[in-house]
Amino acid sequence: MTLYLLLAVNSITFGGLLFLLSAGFSLIFGLMRIPNLTHGSLFMLGAYFGATLVGGMLAIVFDFWIAALVAALLVAAFGALIERFLLRQLPGNPLAQVLVTLGISFMVADVCLMGWGGDPVRVATPEGLAGYIHYGPLVFPAYRLAVIGIAVVVAIALWLLLDRTRLGAMIRAGVDDPDMARVVGIRVSQLFTIVFALGAGLAAFAGIIGAPILSVYPGLDQDMLPLALVVVILGGSGSLLGSFIGSLIIGFIYNFGQAMLPELSYFVLFLPMLLVLILRPQGLFGRFVP
Amino acid sequence: MTPLTGPRALVYVVALAALATVPYWMPGDYYINVSSQILFYAIFALGLNVLVGYAGLVSLGHAGLLGIAAYATGYVLQSGYGHSAAILTALLLGLVSMAVYAVLSLRATGIGFIMITLALGEIVWGLCYRWTSITGGDNGINLHGRPRPFGLSIDSPSAYYYATLVVFLVALAAVTIFVRSPLGAALMGTRDQPRRMNALGYHVWGIRFWACMFSGLLTAISGVLFVYYTQFISPQAVDLTSSAEVLLMVISGGAGTLFGPIIGAALVVVVKSVVSGFIERWNLLLGAIFVAIVILMPEGLVPGTARLWRLAWRKAGARRGVKAEAKP
Numbered sequence: 001m002t003l004y005l006l007l008a009v010n011s012i013t014f015g016g017l018l019f020l021l022s023a024g025f026s027l028i029f030g031l032m033r034i035p036n037l038t039h040g041s042l043f044m045l046g047a048y049f050g051a052t053l054v055g056g057m058l059a060i061v062f063d064f065w066i067a068a069l070v071a072a073l074l075v076a077a078f079g080a081l082i083e084r085f086l087l088r089q090l091p092g093n094p095l096a097q098v099l100v101t102l103g104i105s106f107m108v109a110d111v112c113l114m115g116w117g118g119d120p121v122r123v124a125t126p127e128g129l130a131g132y133i134h135y136g137p138l139v140f141p142a143y144r145l146a147v148i149g150i151a152v153v154v155a156i157a158l159w160l161l162l163d164r165t166r167l168g169a170m171i172r173a174g175v176d177d178p179d180m181a182r183v184v185g186i187r188v189s190q191l192f193t194i195v196f197a198l199g200a201g202l203a204a205f206a207g208i209i210g211a212p213i214l215s216v217y218p219g220l221d222q223d224m225l226p227l228a229l230v231v232v233i234l235g236g237s238g239s240l241l242g243s244f245i246g247s248l249i250i251g252f253i254y255n256f257g258q259a260m261l262p263e264l265s266y267f268v269l270f271l272p273m274l275l276v277l278i279l280r281p282q283g284l285f286g287r288f289v290p
Numbered sequence: 291m292t293p294l295t296g297p298r299a300l301v302y303v304v305a306l307a308a309l310a311t312v313p314y315w316m317p318g319d320y321y322i323n324v325s326s327q328i329l330f331y332a333i334f335a336l337g338l339n340v341l342v343g344y345a346g347l348v349s350l351g352h353a354g355l356l357g358i359a360a361y362a363t364g365y366v367l368q369s370g371y372g373h374s375a376a377i378l379t380a381l382l383l384g385l386v387s388m389a390v391y392a393v394l395s396l397r398a399t400g401i402g403f404i405m406i407t408l409a410l411g412e413i414v415w416g417l418c419y420r421w422t423s424i425t426g427g428d429n430g431i432n433l434h435g436r437p438r439p440f441g442l443s444i445d446s447p448s449a450y451y452y453a454t455l456v457v458f459l460v461a462l463a464a465v466t467i468f469v470r471s472p473l474g475a476a477l478m479g480t481r482d483q484p485r486r487m488n489a490l491g492y493h494v495w496g497i498r499f500w501a502c503m504f505s506g507l508l509t510a511i512s513g514v515l516f517v518y519y520t521q522f523i524s525p526q527a528v529d530l531t532s533s534a535e536v537l538l539m540v541i542s543g544g545a546g547t548l549f550g551p552i553i554g555a556a557l558v559v560v561v562k563s564v565v566s567g568f569i570e571r572w573n574l575l576l577g578a579i580f581v582a583i584v585i586l587m588p589e590g591l592v593p594g595t596a597r598l599w600r601l602a603w604r605k606a607g608a609r610r611g612v613k614a615e616a617k618p
Contacts, residue, residue, distance in 0.1 A: 035405050089585055094401055095348060096584045099541070102350075102534055103580030110574035222530055226412035229405055263423065266416025273409065274394065281397050 005138060007255055013144040013213070015251025016151025020206035021224060022231040022243045023158055024199025030175040030238020031188075031195050032087075034094045037101040039203050040225030041108035042079060046071045046204020047216040048112055051121045064126035072205040079200025083193045091189075105221060113218050123211035147209055154202070155244055162240060171195060175238040227254070230273050236286020245284060309455060313448035322447040323519075328559045329451070329458040330515035335539040335551035336465050337508025342537065343546030344469060345501045346481035347403050350533050351391065351411025352509055357418055357528030359384040359513030364431035364523050365424060373437035381510045387414075388506025392499050399484070411533050419525040430524030433517060454515055461508055466548060468504060477501050531573065535562075538576065542583050544590025553592055 021043055028036045053067035062070065082104060090096040124130075129143040162168035173181040174188045182188050207216075214220065227250060235246025249272060257265035276283060312325050334356060341347045359380040366376040395406040418425045425431065436444050444453045468474050479487045480494045488494050517523050526532075535558060543554025561579070566572050587594040 034401060035408075037408075086581065086585070093588075095404075096588055098348075098401065098404055099537075099584045100581050103577040103584065106531065106534070106573045106577030106580070110571055110577070114571070114574075222412075225530075226409055226416075229409045229412075233405065233409065263421045264417070266413055266420055269416075270410075270413045277394055277397055277406065 002138060003259075006140075007259055008252070009140055009144055009148075011252040011255040012248065013147045013251075014255055015248040016148050017206050017210045017213075018227055018231055018247035018251055019151050019244055020154060020209065021203050022228040022235075022247055023155075023240060024195075024202040025228045026232045026235065026237055026239065026243045027171070027175075027195050028199045029232060031171060031178070032094075032097075032192055033178075034087075034097045034101070035229065035232075036196070036199065037098060037225065038079075038082065038105045038108065039199070039228055040221035040223070041105040041112075042075050042200045042203040043207040043210075043224045044112060044216065044221040045078070045108055046075045046207030047123075047211045047214075047220065048116050048121065048207075049074055049204065050208030051123045051211055051216050052116075054123055064123075068205055068208040071208050072201040075204030076197040076201030080193050080197040082200075083196035087192075087196075088189070105225075109218065109221055116216075116218075118218055120215045120217035121211075122215050123208070125212040143212060147213070150209060154205075155240070158240055167194070227269075230269055232283070233273050234276050234283060236283025239283070239285040242283055242285035312455075313451060319447045322451050324559060324563050326447070326451045326454045326519060327563075328556045329454040330512045330519065331536070331539065331559055332552040332555040333458055333461045333508055333515065334512035334536050335543070335555045336461055337505045337512065338536050339540045339545060339551040340465065340468070340501055340505040340508070342540050343544075343550075344474065344477050344481065345498055347395075347399060347498065347502075348537070349391075349395070349407040349505075350404050350530070350537065351395075351407035351409075351414070352505075352536055353528050353530070353532035354411035354414030355384055355387055355391065355506055355509045356513040356516060356532070356536075357414060357523070357525075358387045359510035360517035360523040360527065361418060361425055361431065363514055363517045364433055367433055368431055377437070377514055380514050381507065384510025384513060385503060385506055388502055388509070389499075391506070392502035396495060396498055396502070408530070408533075411528075411530065415525055415528045415530070418528050425525070428525065430522055433521045433523075436518050450519065454519075457511060457515060461511065462548075462552075465508070469548065473497065473500065531576070534580070535576065538580055538583070540590075542579070542591055544592035544594070547590070547592050550590050550592040554590070557591070 021039065025036060025039045028034070028039075049071035050064075050067045053062040053070055054064055055061075082101075086100050086104070087097050090100065125143045129146050131142050133140045133142050133145060160168075162171060170181070170186045171191055173184075173186060174191050178188050207220075231243060231246040231250050234249060235242025235244070250269065253268055253272065254265065257268040261268060280286075313322050316322050316325065334352070338349060338352050341349050362380040362383040363376045366379045367373070391407065391410055394410065395403050398406060419427060421427075436450070438444070439453065442449070444450045476487065476492055476497050479492065480497050484494050487497075516527070520527075539554035539558045540551045541554070542557055543552065544550025561575070562572055565575055583590070589597070
């Protein structure tokens with residue numbers, strides 16, 4: 001029973017990380033209609049940047065949380081540059097845009113391998129959260145609970161942004177009907193850059209927040225990207241709620257799968273995706289069929 | 291089909307003669323091996339091109355299918371069965387997996403198709419990597435020896451090259467016939483005007499499904515050739531990079547052309563072999579070539595060069611025309 005509870009906490013933690021990763025993926029997909037195949041790379045890049053900042057750079061050792069924010073901002077700027085100078089060159093050609101994101105992801109992976117080497121980089125759990133929280137006979141790692149809290153806070157902030165602000169209304173309009181949004185005077189191409197940067201920053205933030213749990217290693221990008229894909233296929237593209245629920249489901253299936261069917265853990269992820277594809281191609285909360 | 295005459299026929303004859311004599315004019319075994327690699331990757335690229343070029347369906351999970359065929363060969367051999375059983379199982383399993391791929395991914399076209407095939411490819415990779423009791427995990431499966439078709443040994447590099455060449459020529463002929471058949475024409479119809487094809491009474495899904503199966507068969511064949519060539523299969527051959535490499539072959543050479551994928555395969559294999567002799571950073575270069583080709587020459591090298599050639603020809607012609615007019 002204790003094992004299951006611990007597994008459940010781990011699953012929710014992992015689900016929270018997946019949500020941070022896939023919320024941006026889903027928004028970019030919803031708005032620009034392309035799966036951003038650099039998303040795993042942005043996650044990894046954020047984790048490496050964060051690890052370097054925490055480890056100390058230019059004789060300054062950054063606090064974990066400041067490092068996380070700086071890494072997220074750097075990667076958000078990188079995302080904005082990709083959108084502005086590469087994807088913008090190929091308007092109305094989603095296939096070419098996808099291929100460009102794929103090409104960039106290879107380049108990022110190789111540059112990271114060059115810069116940080118092949119060994120996993122460990123990131124220490126931030127001070128004050130390294131301990132455990134006792135609840136009756138149960139023991140929970142404090143940091144994992146903190147990650148859940150962060151994910152919930154980000155989810156609420158994103159929901160407020162999308163549901164309560166003018167920018168959010170414009171993004172929603174762009175997701176639902178980009179052509180009509182343009183007609184009523186929304187500069188959808190500007191939204192592309194904003195959403196791409198936001199998604200990149202969130203992915204990088206997830207990367208560094210997840211680093212104390214997952215550590216950072218070459219191939220992390222290729223581990224995370226399919227998970228984001230599965231979450232979005234499951235939850236539906238362009239939907240925040242879809243990413244949230246999808247992330248939780250995948251978090252549970254991934255963790256329980258690894259504990260119970262270690263050889264087939266990757267395969268069991270496939271089952272809910274298969275069911276959704278057959279029964280509800282637009283995803284659980286999707287607004288359109290990709 | 292028009293009879294082959296003129297310079298085009300000459301090009302074919304020269305190309306065939308060059309291919310048939312590779313072991314005699316290549317400077318060493320290493321280069322003969324590179325040529326074999328080009329040929330089985332060309333079969334792989336031809337198979338993917340059936341989908342990417344003629345059906346308009348971009349798959350990013352094809353390395354998974356190649357991997358399934360290669361692993362099946364390795365596993366059956368490891369279990370003590372003969373080569374014919376291994377090859378047969380590999381082809382059958384490749385086709386069955388392709389059918390599963392097709393049923394799931396043909397629910398969508400365009401970007402949706404890419405996403406689903408990518409997810410499927412990653413799942414196959416995950417299986418190869420984690421299902422250690424079958425696949426050997428990261429250590430992969432080692433093969434011992436090659437089959438002896440019609441009693442002939444294909445252990446030497448040049449013999450294996452000729453075996454690959456025969457399969458390659460058959461595959462090329464099959465793709466040519468397929469593309470020019472009514473089914474091929476219908477497939478291109480579903481690529482360009484799916485709704486009209488549907489209205490005309492064509493079964494769009496069925497046409498796409500059979501195109502997938504044809505592509506899957508070619509992919510499985512190249513998987514068998516691949517695993518007998520390397521004598522080893524590991525999850526690395528199944529990952530997203532491999533799927534992207536073969537897609538790069540198709541796109542760089544020219545999707546939807548017969549010879550584009552072959553040129554693309556030659557380009558990618560040669561660059562990879564040459565570059566990896568000097569630096570380890572193949573992925574960086576792969577990504578850069580990818581981005582450059584997509585942005586600068588999106589139609590691929592073969593149509594792109596043909597376009598430039600025509601343009602230059604026309605300009606030269608115009609200049610001659612101007613001179614001719616100026617004379618009298």
